Amino acid sequence: xxxxxxxxxxxxxxxxxxxxxxxxxxxxxxxxxxxxxxxxxxxxxxxxxxxxxxxxxxxxxxxxxxxxxxxxxxxxxxxxxxxxxxxxxxxxxxxxxxxxxxxxxxxxxxxxxxxxxxxxxxxxxxxxxxxxxxxxxxxxxxxxxxxxxxxxxxxxxxxxxxxxxxxxxxxxxxxxxxxxxxxxxxxxxxxxxxxxxxxxxxxxxxxxxxxxxxxxxxxxxxxxxxxxxxxxxxxxxxxxxxxxxxxxxxxxxxxxxxxxxxxxxxxxxxxxxxxxxxxxxxxxxxxxxxxxxxxxxxxxxxxxxxxxxx
Numbered sequence: 385x386x387x388x389x390x391x392x393x394x395x396x397x398x399x400x401x402x403x404x405x406x407x408x409x410x411x412x413x414x415x416x417x418x419x420x421x422x423x424x425x426x427x428x429x430x431x432x433x434x435x436x437x438x439x440x441x442x443x444x445x446x447x448x449x450x451x452x453x454x455x456x457x458x459x460x461x462x463x464x465x466x467x468x469x470x471x472x473x474x475x476x477x478x479x480x481x482x483x484x485x486x487x488x489x490x491x492x493x494x495x496x497x498x499x500x501x502x503x504x505x506x507x508x509x510x511x512x513x514x515x516x517x518x519x520x521x522x523x524x525x526x527x528x529x530x531x532x533x534x535x536x537x538x539x540x541x542x543x544x545x546x547x548x549x550x551x552x553x554x555x556x557x558x559x560x561x562x563x564x565x566x567x568x569x570x571x572x573x574x575x576x577x578x579x580x581x582x583x584x585x586x587x588x589x590x591x592x593x594x595x596x597x598x599x600x601x602x603x604x605x606x607x608x609x610x611x612x613x614x615x616x617x618x619x620x621x622x623x624x625x626x627x628x629x630x631x632x633x634x635x636x637x638x639x640x641x642x643x644x645x646x647x648x649x650x651x652x653x654x655x656x657x658x659x660x661x662x663x664x665x666x667x668x669x670x671x672x673x674x675x676x677x678x679x680x681x682x683x684x685x686x687x688x689x690x691x692x693x694x
Contacts, residue, residue, distance in 0.1 A: 433464075433499045437613040437625055437635040450607035451634040459613055462627045464620035469496045470608035473574065474589040479541040479557065488528055488577065492542070492589055495522065495580040498610050501572055506564035507537045514563070516582035521560045522570035523579055535562050547595035556592060560585070 441448050449455065451470065459468045473491040493500075495515055503512040503522060516522060523532045544651050547555040560581075568576060581589075591600050613628065613635060615621045621637065628635040 434637070435615045435618050435621060436498050437513045437621065437637060438499075438616070439611045439613065439626070439628065439633050439635045441556055441607055442610050447638045448634060449607075450605075451611045452607055453602075453604045455631075455633075456608075456611060458631060459611070459628065459633075462624055464616050464624045464627075465613060466616045467614040469494065469612045469614075471496060471610045471612060472586075472590065472608060473578070474544060474593060476542045476544045476579075476589075477662060479543050490527075490542075490577050490579045491575055492521075492544070492581045492585070493574050493578045494583060494586040498614055499572070499612060500574060500578075500580065501567045501570070503564045505533070505536060507562075510563050512564070516563065516580060516585075518582055518584055519558070519560045520563045521565050521579050521581050521585070523562050524571075524576070525565040526568050528579065532562075532565060538562050544589055546592040549595070558585070558588065 439448070439451060441451050456468050456470060459465060471494055473493050474490045476490050477488075478490065497503075497513060497515070503514075504525060506512060523535060525532060541557055541558055541559050543557050544556055546556040546597050547553045566580065571578070587602060588598060590602055590606075591598065594602070594606070598601075605614070613624065615624045625637075
């Protein structure tokens with residue numbers, strides 16, 4: 385089907401104009417959103433992942449500096465650092481009668497509240513921001529498609545592996561108490577099978593993995609896979625990150641990609657709105673064009689097609 389070149393060029397012009405308008409509008413809209421409610425937004429940001437940094441023992445630049453107890457102590461001494469929490473995950477299973485415990489394997493993970501899903505339900509007397517102690521754990525509110533609400537407040541037996549030699553181990557057990565459930569609808573970096581444990585249970589599982597006797601101290605030379613650093617506020621993040629870099633650590637923001645994603649979505653939104661408005665105007669102009677033009681379009685010497693209509 386032969387097309388009017390004027391119509392094709394007009395539509396291209398509309399699209400280019402819409403793109404330009406979207407590019408101009410996006411920063412303005414983004415700035416307005418950022419400024420709206422800034423005091424409350426700052427307070428929320430200071431307690432969220434935006435004030436946190438993650439350091440891995442292996443990063444994109446190659447082998448990182450070992451995340452030992454000495455390194456963690458040095459991180460805690462940096463001005464503007466509120467907390468430093470080493471992390472690792474250990475495979476466990478929950479032992480119990482059929483139907484009384486969630487089936488399948490779990491990953492026991494130390495609780496780091498500012499980067500992990502929020503706690504939605506707790507036993508009486510436990511606030512949602514409470515860090516587990518001793519035998520306390522948080523379970524996901526669902527696992528394998530089944531709710532875990534009936535386990536709230538219950539004591540469960542978990543089974544883990546204690547190393548007895550190179551590539552050898554034996555089963556060991558301990559009892560835990562479910563003090564709360566966390567939102568598992570959108571699992572984070574810990575995965576959909578994470579459970580959150582106390583620091584003392586974390587040390588027990590780590591000692592078992594290293595083949596140490598229960599209650600033994602973790603060797604100072606042990607390097608943790610990951611360390612999370614919490615700045616006192618979002619204003620301190622850049623300064624803390626720079627200090628860590630001078631110490632040889634590659635720290636990255638836990639929410640580094642949020643602004644880029646929101647910016648892209650905002651650009652698409654603006655582009656869609658501008659494009660819709662301009663195309664409506666373009667279609668209206670196209671309908672009026674033949675009636676207002678005094679030159680017959682059939683006499684044009686340009687016969688190439690401008691693309692399929694949608």
